[in-house]
Amino acid sequence: MKKITNTLLLLLLPFAAFASAGVELQEADIDLADSASLQRGAKYYVTYCLGCHSAKHIRYIRMAHDFNISKEKVLEEIAPEGKGIYETMITAMNAHDSEKWFGTQPPDLSLIARSRGPDWLVTYLKGFYVDESKILGVNNTVFKDVGMPNVLWQLQGEQRPVFKKVDGQTIIDRLVTKEPGTMSNKQFDRMVNDLVNFLVYVGEPHQLERLRLGKYVLLYLFMFLIIAYLLKKEYWKDIH
Ligand code: HEC
Structure with a gap:
């Protein structure tokens, strides 16, 4: 038993090391069944991110299907003006300009x-x-010397770091809001969560469909189990 516990502890070691070395991550509240959150996230993405970042694997038509809303609603409320329903989310920024402005291309x-x-x-x-x-006048707690401007600063406000010393090293203890933005903390948290919910969806749009399909697959397997059981009974009847 002890051996097993030790092995388990050894397996967990890399995670422990990882957690203590970096900044503590905040928790995302992901819910792909929350269509309203996904719609808000998609809208925020178009407004605040698409100017630089494509998400070229997703088409607007797919969102209509997955979010369970009409194509008209997608075109009116989510897609940038003039986009077609079959188009993918491609940024208008060209690679040459972004290299010039940010020294790197937004992925x-x-x-x-x-x-x-x-x-x-x-x-x-x-x-x-x-x-x-x-x-750019900004840095980031989990992406040192980041090449992306803080595009949401007007909403979030300006944050400044409070430092602390640990083992002779100065590290960031926490961030405090110096200039409030147009959103309250709660509103901003919800916005970021909607955006990340949308990015999780974009990473695997089939997930929603799989969840729906999964129920039918389980039902089918269950029915098959009953049939198999009845068959077994029938076959063995004469042998016993
Ligand atoms: C003005 C252009 C611009 C806008 C707008 C923008 N970004 Fe970025 N973003 C960048 C650049 C440039 C980088 C690359 C940073 C680097 O490598 O140092 C980047 C990097 C990132 C990364 C890190 C990628 C990695 O390497 O892991 C994420 C995540 C990201 N952006 C998300 C977003 C989201 C979400 C939005 C919308 C809220 C957004 N960005 C809006 C320019 C932009």
């Missing part, structure tokens, strides 16, 4: 929720703080 965010995870994304979007030593 396509189709799979970002899968590579970074939802908790990291929430922490990242809330983790921008004023750092005058940087060209």
Whole structure:
């Protein structure tokens, strides 16, 4: 028994090391069945992110189907003006300009929720703080020397870091709001969560369909189990 416990502890070790080395991540509240949240997230994405980041694996028509809303509603309320329902989410920014402005290209965010995870994304979007030593005037708690401006600062307000010393090293203890934004903390938290919910959906749009299908598959397997049981009874009847 002891051996098993030790092995389990060893398996957990990398996670423990990871958790203590970095900033503590905030928790995302992901609910792909919440169509209203996904719709808000998609709208925020178009307004605040699509200017730089594509999400080229998702089409507007797919959202109509998955969010259970009409194509007209997608075109009117989510897609940028003039977009067709069969188009994908492609940014209008060209790669050359973004290299010039940011020194790097904003990556396509189709799979970002899968590579970074939802908790990291929430922490990242809330983790921008004023750092005058940087060209963009900001830094980020989980992405040091980030090349992305804090695009949500007007809503969130300006955050400044409070430092503390641990083992002779100065690290950020927490962020405090110096200039409030147009949103309250609660509103901003909800907005970021909607955005991340949407990014998780974009990372695997089939997930919603799989959940729906899954129920039928289980029902089918259950019915098959009964048939198999009755058959077995029938076959063995004469042998016993
Ligand atoms: C003005 C252009 C611009 C806008 C608008 C913008 N970003 Fe970015 N973003 C960037 C750039 C440039 C990078 C690359 C940063 C780097 O590599 O240092 C980036 C990086 C990121 C990353 C990190 C990617 C990685 O490497 O892991 C995420 C996540 C992200 N952006 C999300 C968003 C979201 C969500 C929005 C909308 C709320 C948004 N961005 C709006 C320019 C932008």
